[in-house]
Amino acid sequence: MSSFLEIERLNKVYASERKPIHALQDIDLHIEEGEFVCIVGPSGCGKSTLMRCMAGLEPITSGRLALHGRPIDAPPDDMGVVFQRDLLLEWRNILDNVLVAAEFHDRDRRELEPRARELLGLFGLSAYLDRFPRELSGGMRQRVSICRAMLLDPQLLLMDEPFGALDPFTRDELNAELQRTWLETRKTVVFITHSITEAVFLGSRVVMMARGPGRIADVVPIELERPRGLEVRETAAFAAYVARIRDTFREIGIYKG
Ligand SMILES: Nc1ncnc2c1ncn2[C@@H]1O[C@H](COP(=O)(O)OP(=O)(O)OP(=O)(O)O)[C@@H](O)[C@H]1O
Ligand SMILES: [Mg+2]
Secondary structure (H helix, E strand, O other): OOEEEEEEEEEEEOOOOOOOEEEEEEEEEOOOOEEEEEOOOOOOOOOHHHHHHHOOOOOOEEEEEEEEEEEEOOOOOOOOEEOOOOOOOOOOOOOHHHHHHHHOOOOHHHHHHHHHHHHHOOOOOOHHHHOOHHOOOOHHHHHHHHHHOOOOOOEEEEEOOOOOOHHHHHHHHHHHHHHHHHHHHHOOEEEEEHHHHHHHOOEEEEEEEEOOOOOEEEEEEEOOOOOOOOHHHHOOHHHHHHHHHHHHHHHHOOOOO
């Protein structure tokens, strides 16, 4: 049976003037519809490369990458992407920034406006529709980016360290909001992070990556009940997952401590 998103023996080599860079080596990963998959790994292990390949923004060197059984060779319509740095347009207000997604996909702006308002409401931004990005905090800006990625109701949401630049309070808040939204919509999410705690809190599975060349070191299913409150992070079960992941990273030489 085929999976929603299939990655098989995927290799990515960047040509370079000096030595080619083998960014991804033999990546095998099947993702089912409705999963929340977190990818965690050290800087330079190829997380963003993998995400750009999944988003159809980067050609693969060899292997197979398919969504709904169809090879991904251009950005699929059915996909929303959130990057680490929000790509908000400074000259457009918040509502118009979310509606950019309609223009990109040649959809009727007016028809999608109610949905844009609804999403912004869900993320607590109803009072900011006519503000400009510079008037918002970092956390609010990232919320707008998430709304934009969700506007067309994509089946797959790809997120590359969306909360990496935020303070811990805002990050906690957004983790909780993202989980709530996912429980309501059950869209498939691929979420990249440097934080083991964030990965265990959000993920149904945690994919661990190692570098040199970038590869999958292990895949850990997270069987904590949902909804997970932030306090789940203080439980023994949670700590055991974090310890297991940290131990594996230590064994493969990523942690020295
Ligand atoms: N466009 C590019 N051209 C050449 N090499 C690249 C390019 N993008 C990434 N690389 C190389 O590929 C490897 C993986 O980079 P990538 O950005 O995917 O890592 P990452 O896991 O996302 O790191 P970080 O956690 O720091 O964001 C690195 O060695 C990087 O130098
Ligand atoms: Mg990256």
